[in-house]
Each structure stands twice: as structure tokens, then as C-alpha cells.
Amino acid sequence: MRELMDEMDSSAEKQRTSHKNGISLSERAANIDDEVFKLALGLPKDVIPLTAGEPDFPTADFVNLAAKKAMDSNFTHYTASNGILPLREAISRKLKEDNNLSYDPDEIIVSPGSSPSIFLLLFALADRGDEVLIPDPAWFHYPILTGLAGAKAVRVPQRRDEGFRLAPEDIERKVTDRTRLMIINSPSNPTGHVLSREELEGVAGVAERHDLIVISDEIYEKILYDNHRHISMASISGMRDRTVTVNGLSKGYAMMGWRIGFTASNVELTGKMRSLLGYTLVCAGSVAQHAAIEALTSQKSKEYVKTMVATWTRRRKIVLRYVDEYKDVMRIAPPEGAFYGWIDISPSGMEGKQVSTGLLKEYKVGVMPGYLFGESGKDYIRISYATSDDFVEEGMKRLGKFLRAHKK
Numbered sequence: 001m002r003e004l005m006d007e008m009d010s011s012a013e014k015q016r017t018s019h020k021n022g023i024s025l026s027e028r029a030a031n032i033d034d035e036v037f038k039l040a041l042g043l044p045k046d047v048i049p050l051t052a053g054e055p056d057f058p059t060a061d062f063v064n065l066a067a068k069k070a071m072d073s074n075f076t077h078y079t080a081s082n083g084i085l086p087l088r089e090a091i092s093r094k095l096k097e098d099n100n101l102s103y104d105p106d107e108i109i110v111s112p113g114s115s116p117s118i119f120l121l122l123f124a125l126a127d128r129g130d131e132v133l134i135p136d137p138a139w140f141h142y143p144i145l146t147g148l149a150g151a152k153a154v155r156v157p158q159r160r161d162e163g164f165r166l167a168p169e170d171i172e173r174k175v176t177d178r179t180r181l182m183i184i185n186s187p188s189n190p191t192g193h194v195l196s197r198e199e200l201e202g203v204a205g206v207a208e209r210h211d212l213i214v215i216s217d218e219i220y221e222k223i224l225y226d227n228h229r230h231i232s233m234a235s236i237s238g239m240r241d242r243t244v245t246v247n248g249l250s251k252g253y254a255m256m257g258w259r260i261g262f263t264a265s266n267v268e269l270t271g272k273m274r275s276l277l278g279y280t281l282v283c284a285g286s287v288a289q290h291a292a293i294e295a296l297t298s299q300k301s302k303e304y305v306k307t308m309v310a311t312w313t314r315r316r317k318i319v320l321r322y323v324d325e326y327k328d329v330m331r332i333a334p335p336e337g338a339f340y341g342w343i344d345i346s347p348s349g350m351e352g353k354q355v356s357t358g359l360l361k362e363y364k365v366g367v368m369p370g371y372l373f374g375e376s377g378k379d380y381i382r383i384s385y386a387t388s389d390d391f392v393e394e395g396m397k398r399l400g401k402f403l404r405a406h407k408k
């Protein structure tokens with residue numbers, strides 16, 4: 001903790017120094033909340049890290065091998081800004097097989113990870129002052145990227161007592177004549193909620209009534225528990241033409257650092273996205289694109305994801321067991337997908353921020369304070385169980401002890 005504080009102090013000092021030297025931040029950049037990155041990347045070595053949002057598995061050997069072959073064949077040049085055709089063809093087949101969606105390779109853009117494509121989409125679709133509906137809670141990138149694109153984030157509450165259901169009447173209430181887009185994410189980071197067909201149809205109804213575009217972030221689609229099924233928004237009747245599907249290989253294929261994401265939409269948007277991506281990010285890494293073809297087309301990937309999900313299923317049980325053991329101080333709606341525990345710590349009488357700070361300081365466990373995911377998250381913390389069985393076991397035990405020790 002001391003090291004962490006020192007590091008933060010020294011980076012604040014550096015900022016002041018650079019300011020003195022004449023480099024001052026734009027208001028836009030100065031307003032960005034840096035806390036997430038301090039938490040995720042700055043944990044001291046002796047802390048149990050339940051913060052990271054990435055699979056603890058390495059990329060599969062057969063994928064690494066495909067990348068080595070690509071390097072040996074000198075596939076190390078720039079590629080087309082929308083990605084190489086064989087990869088877009090593989091994505092087109094994947095969308096058909098996994099998601100029942102028909103997209104030509106021309107309607108697909110490969111990007112260096114899905115995060116930048118969400119930013120470029122917001123940039124391409126929302127004008128200054130347009131409103132973007134974002135569930136509350138939701139992944140903290142969405143409101144930040146919306147603000148950076150010049151639009152306004154408007155949060156839509158999810159019903160915490162109904163397993164974080166997204167109800168059409170709650171969405172409708174937030175629609176104004178400036179509303180242009182809605183972002184959905186299923187399975188959800190942080191709640192683990194999987195949107196049912198009924199909920200998707202509810203969102204679709206609002207989108208059709210108010211002529212909204214839906215950005216559907218499906219990055220956790222392969223990580224599901226207890227027979228929950230993933231349904232793509234674009235497969236809902238009438239939604240293909242008003243949905244942009246966003247996905248990537250970081251979570252389901254353990255390829256976080258390769259930075260491969262993609263979007264599927266109509267040709268007009270795809271053409272503009274190709275230019276935006278070309279001007280900013282240029283293209284996704286050429287070697288990574290070849291690795292991605294192997295990941296998407298090899299039968300071995302199916303086994304790999306099964307192994308990962310079986311492991312996370314086991315750790316999810318550990319989390320649920322501890323929440324039950326300490327039910328006087330915490331509760332949870334069991335995650336239906338992804339690898340996060342969205343834990344309500346309000347029975348302890350504390351708020352998420354107090355818990356994340358105190359737990360780190362006194363018990364050396366790193367968790368994310370829920371308020372980062374939206375106002376409704378102030379009574380929550382998010383833990384990631386994409387770590388090790390031992391870390392989950394020990395981290396949850398310490399969390400329970402900490403909450404009881406400080407119960408108000």
C-alpha cells in the first residue's frame with residue numbers, strides 16, 4: 001500500500017512538473033478519472049488481486065503457433081484498415097454459426113481490441129450533445145468513451161431486486177428527443193446478468209419506437225453458467241438494421257494482449273469506420289490477425305473455452321459459498337455469465353469505496369469499488385474470479401472477515 005501511495009504521489013509530482021514545463025492537459029483529458037488504472041495496474045505484489053478483467057489462462061499453443069508461422073512468412077506489414085479478408089471471412093462464418101447472424105465480410109471491421117471500436121462507433125454515430133443510454137451499472141469505459149466522443153451518457157437503472165433485469169419502461173423513461181443510441185452488454189460486466197430474449201425484445205421495442213441504434217457488446221458471450229444462453233441483439237426480429245454487434249477475442253479465446261476485436265453492421269457505417277480506424281489506429285496487428293483466424297477456425301478452441309469455463313464455474317461456486325457463509329454482511333445475485341462477482345455489501349453498513357480501500361489496506365485484497373460502474377454501484381464491490389482458486393478462496397475469506405470486523 002505504501003509503495004502504491006508513493007507511486008501515486010510521484011506521478012502527481014511528475015504531472016505538476018510537466019505542467020511547470022509548459023505541458024498542460026486539455027480540459028477533456030484532465031477530467032478523465034484515472035482511478036481504474038491505478039487500481040488495476042498499481043497493486044503491490046503481496047496483494048491478492050481480485051481486480052483484473054481478463055482470463056488467467058495463457059493463449060492456446062495452437063494459436064501461438066499460427067502467429068509464429070505468420071511471422072516466419074513475413075506477414076508483418078500494414079494490413080487493410082478493416083482487417084485481412086480471410087479473418088473477416090472467418091468472423092462472418094463465426095457470426096452465422098454462433099449467433100445466427102448473416103454478415104458479409106464487407107460488413108465487418110477488425111480492430112485492435114473491441115474498446116477502440118466502441119469509441120470509434122460513438123464518434124461515428126453520435127453528434128455533440130446527443131444522448132447515449134447506458135445501463136447502470138455497466139463497464140466504466142462506456143460513459144467515458146461517450147464523453148470523449150462529445151456525446152452525453154444517460155444511465156438506465158437495472159432492477160437489482162430482479163437479478164438486474166433491464167425493463168423497457170425504465171429505458172423509455174430516459175428517452176428524450178436527443179437520444180440516439182443505446183449500449184447493451186450481455187453477459188454483463190459487472191453484474192454477470194445475461195439478457196433474456198424477453199429483455200432483448202423490450203429493448204428492441206424501445207429502439208424501434210424512438211428510432212435508436214443499439215451497440216451490443218457481446219465480448220463475454222462464451223462464458224455462461226447454469227444453462228444460460230447468449231442471444232445476439234441483431235438476431236431479434238427487426239433489429240439487424242439498427243444494431244451494431246461488437247465482439248472480440250480477448251475473453252473467449254484468452255487473447256487479451258493480441259488486441260483483436262470486431263464490429264458487424266451495415267456497409268455505410270462499415271465504410272466510415274474503416275476510414276476512422278485507418279486515420280487513428282491504422283489497422284489491427286498483422287500477426288495477431290493471423291492468430292485470430294486460427295482461434296476462430298480451429299475445433300480446438302471449443303475445447304479450450306470449455307476448460308476455461310469449467311474452471312470459472314468452480315471458482316464461482318467458491319464465491320457463492322463464501323457469500324452464503326457471510327450472508328449477514330454481503331449478498332449476491334449469482335452471475336449468469338462472465339467471471340465477476342457483483343457483491344452487495346450494504347448489509348455491512350459500509351459503502352463499496354470504504355470496503356475497497358479498507359480491504360486493501362488492512363487485509364491486502366484488491367477489489368473494484370462499485371461506484372466506478374455507475375451510481376447504483378455505490379453499495380457494491382466487483383471481484384474477478386479469473387485468477388486462481390487459492391486467491392478466490394483466501395480473498396473471499398478476508399472479505400468476509402473484514403466486513404464483519406467493520407459491521408455498523
Ligand SMILES: Cc1ncc(COP(=O)(O)O)c(C=O)c1O
Nearest residue numbers: 053113114115139189248250261
Ligand atoms: C464489457 C467489456 N467490453 C469490452 C471489453 C474490452 O475488450 P477488448 O480487449 O476487446 O478491448 C471489456 C474488457 O474488460 C469489457 O469488460
